[in-house]
Amino acid sequence: MDFIEEFLQKTKADGKINSSTLVIYRKDIEDFDGFIVGKELIDVETIDVVKYIEELKKKYSDMSVYRKISSLKSFYKYLLKAKIIDETPIKGIELSNRVKRSTQALExxxxxxxxxxxxxxxxxxxxxxxxxxxxxxxxxxxxxxxxxxxxxxxxxxxxxxxxxxxxxxxxxxxxxxxxxxxxxxxxxxxxxxxxxxxxxxxxxxxxxxxxxxxxxxxxxxxxxxxxxxxxxxxxxxxxxxxxxxxxxxxxxxxxxxxxxxxx
Missing domain, CATH: 1.10.443.10 (Intergrase catalytic core)
Structure with missing residues (x-):
């Protein structure tokens, strides 16, 4: 079963996200799916998410990491509510509060x-x-x-x-x-x-x-x-x-x- 597609369709039908956010959610979740090679999304453990965060921090700003993990939180919250999983692997993971920065000019x-x-x-x-x-x-x-x-x-x-x-x-x-x-x-x-x-x-x-x-x-x-x-x-x-x-x-x-x- 394509749990990503099911999550996106359900969330969009509920009016919780717009088309732009839909694209972002899909990419964030698919990127994580590509990271956990050899493991299904529903079999992910907390340690997998921790390793993913460590990898993300090598490439992205704190704000971007925060957003990507927020996408995963929404995805696993849906799986938990739909009783597809018994416990979310992101439970207990705390990220630094999102840094609020004024928009910088493009050079x-x-x-x-x-x-x-x-x-x-x-x-x-x-x-x-x-x-x-x-x-x-x-x-x-x-x-x-x-x-x-x-x-x-x-x-x-x-x-x-x-x-x-x-x-x-x-x-x-x-x-x-x-x-x-x-x-x-x-x-x-x-x-x-x-x-x-x-x-x-x-x-x-x-x-x-x-x-x-x-x-x-x-x-x-x-x-x-x-x-x-x-x-x-x-x-x-x-x-x-x-x-x-x-x-x-x-x-x-x-x-x-x-x-x-x-x-």
Whole structure:
């Protein structure tokens, strides 16, 4: 019996986890299953988990170890409740309290390495554009995923205008990004989703987060990353200089100097 699949389906049906967490749970449990070679998951003993934690600490931060073991705790709690096992092998194992840390900014060289590993497939071209938009505009991922072709075409892909009952946001993008967005929209996106006006149709916040983390691993970054670390770069770049201008203010100043943005 596939106990992992049974656990995931039951937990999802109960509404306890979303799609993103489902992917994380599956990977965490399958990684442990791969570690206990020659032993079934239902036959695991506490010593097996202890050895696994020791191995994890060689590769991951305390926060990541905490999360991975938390996934296993949920899995074995389910097996215990379903009376598949008589006792959880994680009982009595205590990990250090999860360290609360403020989100660190992604380094620019790390961002470049992530973009460099994206290939020319439809999905990875799309993801790289989303990453670049997050960096250049500082917009939320939800706003970027909702961008539609009509609005982008209206401003030749050089400006993003968002309107709602609570906000009006206008952000410019670089000439190169505008050019790449236009090419992607006209040559790829519209062909994949002919009846959808959204330029990034098919991508959700949860799936993008999972894919972004995977790009970090492919780029061989030696720390855990997440999309909100891109936002942190923007926050740091908004720090005022001696003249009271931020990095983004300087960019806008250049836009006006060369005539982009004049009425």
């Amino acid at each position: 620019k060289w790390e961002l470049k390495k992530i973009l460099d590993v994206c290939n020319e497939s439809y999905e990875e071209r799309r993801d790289s554009l989303v990453i670049r938009l997050l960096y250049e505009t500082g917009l939320k991922i939800g706003d970027i995923l909702n961008l539609d072709r009509e609005n982008l075409e209206k401003y030749e892909y050089k400006m993003i205008n968002l309107y709602s009952s609570t906000k009006i946001v206008t952000e410019r993008v670089s000439e190169k990004l505008a050019e790449d967005l236009k090419k992607f929209s006209e040559e790829s996106s519209v062909k994949m989703y002919t009846n959808d006006n959204k330029i990034f149709s098919g991508l959700t916040r949860e799936s993008f987060r999972v894919r972004f983390i995977n790009y970090g691993k492919r780029a061989e970054l030696d720390r855990d990353i997440s999309p909100n670390m891109i936002k942190k770069i923007i926050v740091e770049e908004k720090t005022r200089d001696e003249e009271g201008l931020s990095f983004l203010d300087r960019i806008r100043e250049q836009y006006m100097r060369i005539g982009i943005g004049d009425d």
